[in-house]
Amino acid sequence: MKKIAWNYLIIGFGVLLSACGSGERVSKEVFDEVNANMEVKRLTEAEILQEAMIWGDSISTEAQRQLITALQNAIAEGGPAGAIDFCHVNALPILAEVAEPHSITIRRASNRYRNPADQPTEREKPILEAYEYNAENGISSDPNIQKFDGGETYLYTKAIVIPGGFCLSCHGDPGKDIDEATLSKIQELYPEDKATGHEVGDLRGMWSLQIPKSEVVKRM
Numbered sequence: 001m002k003k004i005a006w007n008y009l010i011i012g013f014g015v016l017l018s019a020c021g022s023g024e025r026v027s028k029e030v031f032d033e034v035n036a037n038m039e040v041k042r043l044t045e046a047e048i049l050q051e052a053m054i055w056g057d058s059i060s061t062e063a064q065r066q067l068i069t070a071l072q073n074a075i076a077e078g079g080p081a082g083a084i085d086f087c088h089v090n091a092l093p094i095l096a097e098v099a100e101p102h103s104i105t106i107r108r109a110s111n112r113y114r115n116p117a118d119q120p121t122e123r124e125k126p127i128l129e130a131y132e133y134n135a136e137n138g139i140s141s142d143p144n145i146q147k148f149d150g151g152e153t154y155l156y157t158k159a160i161v162i163p164g165g166f167c168l169s170c171h172g173d174p175g176k177d178i179d180e181a182t183l184s185k186i187q188e189l190y191p192e193d194k195a196t197g198h199e200v201g202d203l204r205g206m207w208s209l210q211i212p213k214s215e216v217v218k219r220m
């Protein structure tokens with residue numbers, strides 16, 4: 001009985017030594033095993049695309065959450081008119097901050113834009129039009145992913161639909177949903193504004209994320 005306990009102790013000590021890096025060379029078996037595992041990790045394009053889809057969804061959801069939280073705080077402080085000032089200064093920096101640690105870009109694109117910086121690019125146009133077509137015909141849209149840069153970058157997009165009356169205080173009908181102070185703030189800061197007259201359920205635009213394939217692979 002005593003002898004067995006000793007054996008355990010010796011084995012335990014040995015494990016401890018190697019765990020601390022006693023300078024022992026990695027045996028061929030271990031080396032081969034690591035290589036075999038790396039082999040298994042060779043990913044298919046479909047798996048990478050699927051991961052990009054999941055990641056795109058989670059980052060755009062996070063960005064949405066951050067914008068809405070900031071917006072609600074700004075409204076609580078300065079009402080909708082004050083929050084227009086807040087969004088004018090902070091909407092794009094908040095998105096940049098969400099994107100930055102992931103080495104991706106995040107933006108929102110809309111044909112009925114408030115900020116002219118949110119006009120769709122040539123690459124985004126046909127996708128946005130497809131979302132618009134679906135919305136006009138009562139078809140719900142799934143998120144979409146496309147490759148560009150010879151397959152090295154993904155463009156992830158997701159429709160932004162007006163979820164509730166909360167948005168209408170700045171995107172609904174002037175006079176009815178949007179009060180006068182808010183409307184004049186909008187006109188002052190966004191003379192080209194096209195983002196009013198919306199109803200709940202309308203397409204407001206889309207999320208547009210550029211995700212390098214290499215960043216997706218790093219996560220897998």
Ligand code: HEC
Nearest residue numbers: 080083084087088091108110113114115118167170195205
């Ligand atoms: C307090 C006013 C206010 C409210 C409430 C509000 N927005 Fe906006 N929204 C703005 C402003 C201001 C901008 C322009 C931000 C900028 O300069 O980047 C904007 C821009 C956007 C954009 C980017 C496209 C564009 O038009 O430039 C989308 C999409 C959007 N809003 C969706 C929503 C949704 C969805 C809701 C409700 C959850 C909402 N907004 C609620 C003021 C508001």
